[in-house]
Amino acid sequence: MPGTTLAMDAPATAYSDERLYAEALSRGVDYGQRREGTDDLWLPVELLATAVELAPALALVAPVVAYDCPDDYDERREAAKVTRGVSAGLVRVAHWAREVHARDVGYNTQAWIVQTIALTTHLVEELNPDRTGLLEYLQEANAHLACAFVALQCDRLAVPDCITQAQAAWLATYACSRAALDIPQRRSL
Numbered sequence: 001m002p003g004t005t006l007a008m009d010a011p012a013t014a015y016s017d018e019r020l021y022a023e024a025l026s027r028g029v030d031y032g033q034r035r036e037g038t039d040d041l042w043l044p045v046e047l048l049a050t051a052v053e054l055a056p057a058l059a060l061v062a063p064v065v066a067y068d069c070p071d072d073y074d075e076r077r078e079a080a081k082v083t084r085g086v087s088a089g090l091v092r093v094a095h096w097a098r099e100v101h102a103r104d105v106g107y108n109t110q111a112w113i114v115q116t117i118a119l120t121t122h123l124v125e126e127l128n129p130d131r132t133g134l135l136e137y138l139q140e141a142n143a144h145l146a147c148a149f150v151a152l153q154c155d156r157l158a159v160p161d162c163i164t165q166a167q168a169a170w171l172a173t174y175a176c177s178r179a180a181l182d183i184p185q186r187r188s189l
Contacts, residue, residue: 031089
C-alpha cells in the first residue's frame with residue numbers, strides 16, 4: 001500500500017510520516033521509559049536528562065547504520081535494531097519533555113510535532129542515498145539538547161524549538177535504522 005512506509009529512496013507522504021512518528025513513540029517505550037505512576041509529575045529537565053543518558057548509546061551504534069558495516073549481516077542487523085530502539089527512546093523522551101514543558105508553560109504542542117515530522121522528512125531526503133551525514137545530525141541533536149537545558153532557565157520559547165530540532169534528528173535516525181532492517185541479506189558468491 002503506497003504511503004505506509006518511509007523508504008530511503010522515495011519521498012514519504014505526510015500520512016506515513018505521522019505514522020512513523022507514532023511508531024517511534026510506541027517503540028521507544030523500552031528505552032524511553034518513564035517511572036510508573038509519575039506521568040504528570042516529571043519536570044522537563046528530568047526528561048531531558050534521560051535523553052542525555054541515551055544519546056551516547058546512539059552515538060555508539062548509529063555508525064553501523066550510517067556506514068553499512070560490519071560485513072556480518074547478523075551483527076549489522078542487530079546494531080540496526082539497537083539503533084532503532086535507542087533512537088525511538090529518544091524520540092519518546094523528547095516528546096514527553098515537550099509535552100510536560102507545554103503543560104507547565106501553557107502552549108499546544110501539535111505545531112511542534114508537525115515541525116518535527118517536516119524536518120525529519122527533509123533530513124531523510126538529504127541523507128538519500130548517502131547516510132554518512134546521519135552522524136552530523138546526531139552531533140547537532142546533542143547541541144540542541146544542550147540548548148534546551150539552557151533555554152529552560154532563560155528562554156521558554158526556545159525550549160520546544162530546541163527539543164524539536166533534536167527530536168527530528170533522532171526520528172531521522174529511527175527512519176534510517178528502520179530502512180536498514182528492510183535490506184535483504186547479501187548472498188555470498
